[in-house]
Amino acid sequence: MRPHVLIVGCGFGGLEAARALCGSRGADVDITVVDKTNHHLFQPLLYQVATAGLSAPSIAAPIRQLFRRQRNVTTLLGEVIAIDAQARIATLKDGARLRWDHLIVAAGATHSYFGRDEWAAFAPGLKTLDDAFEIRRRVLGAFEAAEREDDPARRAAWLQFVVVGAGPTGVELAGTLAEIARHTLPGEFRRIDPRQARILLVEGGPRVLASMPERLSERAREQLAALGVEVRLNTRVTGIDAQGLDLGTADGPQRLPSRCVLWAAGVAASPLGRVLAETADCALDRAGRVVVAPDLSLPGHPRIQVIGDLAAAHSHVPGREPRPVPGVSPGAKQMGRCAAANIRRQLRGEATQAFRYADYGNLATIGRHSAVVDLGTPAGALRFSGYFAWLFWLFAHVYFLIGFRNRFVVLLDWAWAYWTYDRGARVVPGGMPAALSAASPARDVAGGDRPPAA
Amino acid sequence: MRPHVLIVGCGFGGLEAARALCGSRGADVDITVVDKTNHHLFQPLLYQVATAGLSAPSIAAPIRQLFRRQRNVTTLLGEVIAIDAQARIATLKDGARLRWDHLIVAAGATHSYFGRDEWAAFAPGLKTLDDAFEIRRRVLGAFEAAEREDDPARRAAWLQFVVVGAGPTGVELAGTLAEIARHTLPGEFRRIDPRQARILLVEGGPRVLASMPERLSERAREQLAALGVEVRLNTRVTGIDAQGLDLGTADGPQRLPSRCVLWAAGVAASPLGRVLAETADCALDRAGRVVVAPDLSLPGHPRIQVIGDLAAAHSHVPGREPRPVPGVSPGAKQMGRCAAANIRRQLRGEATQAFRYADYGNLATIGRHSAVVDLGTPAGALRFSGYFAWLFWLFAHVYFLIGFRNRFVVLLDWAWAYWTYDRGARVVPGGMPAALSAASPARDVAGGDRPPAA
Structure with missing residues (x-):
């Protein structure tokens, strides 16, 4: 019987681990x-x-489809909710149990509202396709609602977009949003000018x-x-509700009306971190990430490895201080390859090696024509x-990007968007925000540029 | 003050009416x-x-975006729930009121379960993008569930797909589905062979x-x-539930287990038909469509026109019997142009003209390489x-298809699918059917081709 490797999560880390285990240099395992x-999901886009x-x-x-040709890989749609480190069993939500000889947990991260989970309803984050559709619905819906709103203050609130958190996702x-308001939508509305939309980026730091060199941050x-x-720096968010945000600034508290708040501030490890901590008695860091040994295994559990955003991992270069691995896709991929290599070493009876991050x-x-790049090269x-x-x-x-077809389609979409400023996917299945469909007192709406005769 | 034309619904009929009213030959109106x-939505695809x-x-x-350059067109996202034919006011769901001088109702159709609305939960129809996503979720989810199911009978029910109604949508x-089961999915599953899926097309007639000549139906x-x-002809559906269908055949009742039933059988006019019938005292046909005058107006209400799938319209050729207009997109588009032309005639004080359908x-x-075409040409x-x-x-x-970009992208996707049998959009945001996530008694699931060591 070949050893069975269970990989939980197929993001960058899990996918890379599975590929490394089933490629030409692969181990003789079932996965x-x-x-x-x-x-x-290619999360960077x-x-x-x-x-x-x-x-x-x-x-x-x-x-x-990604594992179509790897006959030793079985794909299961399901959610792992329990892990037994001693019996080597993982349990899915529907009760199915999976026995494993080696376990790689790559369950990633979700957004965190710093204990204020009630904000989630008013400020969606961006981790899944569902999140993306919800944001698309809210952003496009806000312009639709503004077009329908007669009251200037309420209209301004629909046209005030606030992004919380100025990391890569918040900045993107x-x-x-600024590009959409300035270039995509103008000309399509009759009662509002989308260029009057305000886009605010609120950052506590x-x-x-912040992960970039200071000069690039400034750029x-x-x-x-x-x-x-x-951009509002040094500004903390102290409250979010359906009508806007409460901010804490150096000048004291401030109220910011907004009907479309997007959350890009906090990241928390997958709840599987806590599951692991219970069964394997391992430590979690403040963000709920699992503190792993230098070889990415759980201390005392060499058959369990934790990689990607779920792992609080360090890069180990001989003769230097271990350095924390940043939560970026190259880090997750490299950890995936390291975990696979260490499983192969274990199967051969060799010692595992410490993870080393190549930055x-x-x-x-x-936005259009704007980016910052910080490359480490041998020359500096x-x-x-x-x-x-x-x-x-x-x-x-x-x-x-994975897949030739996807690369081509994305390039095509971008070329089209570049030349026309059009955004091809401005389609929202189903309804728009509740504000547009809720019953409210009757009022007259003008048709055409001018109000029609009563 | 220019006359205000209100168009309800922007399918083929409404879009064509708006374009005909605002083009170079357009009337001096606000729309x-x-x-x-x-x-x-390009519903044929x-x-x-x-x-x-x-x-x-x-x-x-x-x-x-379609009306970006037509400055006299205002687009509103909303649902008309009431119409007052005398006061010439339409009311939206959120209470907004729109006054109009001319009204074109092009609200289309929805699916009908012939009074058995409880079937909707088990057999989704296909009219909107939301419907399409729901069907995508159920079809792909059924294969996922079959891969997870150990019991042969239950597995067979997941792999039995039933389409009810053999009109164009049901046939497509x-x-x-047969193409997906035979060509797209094989090789991607480890415990089932997707080619063993059964695809049944059940038709009462x-x-x-049925709208094609008999010879093409046979082809x-x-x-x-x-x-x-x-294909099962002369077979009526007498019941649908979560586990399958009850059929009435010439050989008596029959039970057909299936976990994925798609509904392509019945079409009912939009509920706006009943709204019109109340305010304008007009007649509805059995499918709830509005019986219109030869010029597509409501009898006694020359300022209200009903077009597209919501209209029970006839084609009027001098010297011939009026013939019903089929519920296809060219019919809706031609009605849209006719309604626009008749509004222009009314504005010039001329008499309206009867609708004539060019077939x-x-x-x-x-499916792949398979279609039937029935063209009326001058030569027969x-x-x-x-x-x-x-x-x-x-x-x-x-x-x-509307839009150069969409044409190009669709051709590209089709070329890709043609050569690779791949289907590029096999992505289901969010979860899968409840059966895959509901809690159920613990059971062991094999990993890899063989069950792993216990």
């Missing part, structure tokens, strides 16, 4: 991949689905893209301003911003 | 277009979204595609059989089926 959804630039199938690939969302802030995004750099896009850091950084970002992302 | 969704061949944005265009759905039946679809023919696709009827009919169908549909 089961369990994921809550039927697709692997998810904000494009949320902002109607790409359709969902362009950045998502059916997991089964804010920059793209002192700069945007990013300038580029955001040039796109029409108002190829950091890039973030801001290479940092640039602006048009060439944007081109670099664009081709790097298309290159890493 | 308001109200629709429940933010997009015009909706089955491709349901069966994961196309992404939603490929066949849907934002209504606002059944043919495409004596032939498929279509043969082509369906060649694709692997079992260019009828085509239906069945031109009827053909098979490969060239399929090519004809394909290019005719791409030609009529």
